[in-house]
Amino acid sequence: MLTDALILPEGDFQAWLFDLDGTLADSMPQHFISWTHAVENHGGKFPEKLFYEWGGVTPLAIVRRLNEKFGFSMDPETVVHQKESLYLEQIHNVKPIESVLNLLEANHGRIPFAVVTGSPRLNATRALAALNLTDRFQTVVAAEDYTHGKPNPEPFLTAANRLGIPPSSCLVFEDADPGIAAASAAGMQWVRVPVNLPENIAN
Numbered sequence: 001m002l003t004d005a006l007i008l009p010e011g012d013f014q015a016w017l018f019d020l021d022g023t024l025a026d027s028m029p030q031h032f033i034s035w036t037h038a039v040e041n042h043g044g045k046f047p048e049k050l051f052y053e054w055g056g057v058t059p060l061a062i063v064r065r066l067n068e069k070f071g072f073s074m075d076p077e078t079v080v081h082q083k084e085s086l087y088l089e090q091i092h093n094v095k096p097i098e099s100v101l102n103l104l105e106a107n108h109g110r111i112p113f114a115v116v117t118g119s120p121r122l123n124a125t126r127a128l129a130a131l132n133l134t135d136r137f138q139t140v141v142a143a144e145d146y147t148h149g150k151p152n153p154e155p156f157l158t159a160a161n162r163l164g165i166p167p168s169s170c171l172v173f174e175d176a177d178p179g180i181a182a183a184s185a186a187g188m189q190w191v192r193v194p195v196n197l198p199e200n201i202a203n
Helices: 028-041 048-053 059-070 076-093 098-107 121-130 154-163 177-185
Strands: 015-018 113-116 139-141 170-174 189-192
Touching: 015 098, 015 154, 028 048, 028 059, 028 076, 059 076, 076 121, 113 154, 121 139, 139 154, 154 170, 154 177, 170 177, 177 189
Parallel strands: 015 113, 015 170, 113 139, 170 189
Antiparallel strands: none
């Protein structure tokens, strides 16, 4: 089935699980701006290409990866706190991904929906509020709700457990490779949401 360029696999799915940033919300540019300022304030750099490759990875894990990859010595909790504060200042600029929004609205009430994100709960709930989507989801699985983030399957398995739906009966909507890997590892079928990459990344 083709809906606004999203091809859904055949199947009698009992729940839909949505990533947030880059899938429901066109928020990646705001996240990158926030990350850039926070990381540079602590003596590091976050290449834009790497930022998009690590989509779906939890914030604390991102700082740890940057330290390991580039030899930085940034304190993860301090950097993440500043980054999230900067992002919240811009959250009113976040817009929905129209193709996903249309699909969500057309099927709301038919089956349960969940958000499964690597973002902290505060950011997730405020982003959903900014998009007027808070009441569309039966549960929100945020970074505080699991131990191992994407590409580990734990976030999606947590959502399925909360909804009381077998993993094999869940359909995942994702934009990033770590999220796709997590869905596959959870035994779930998935739909890749096209990413609008900046020209310097896409070319």
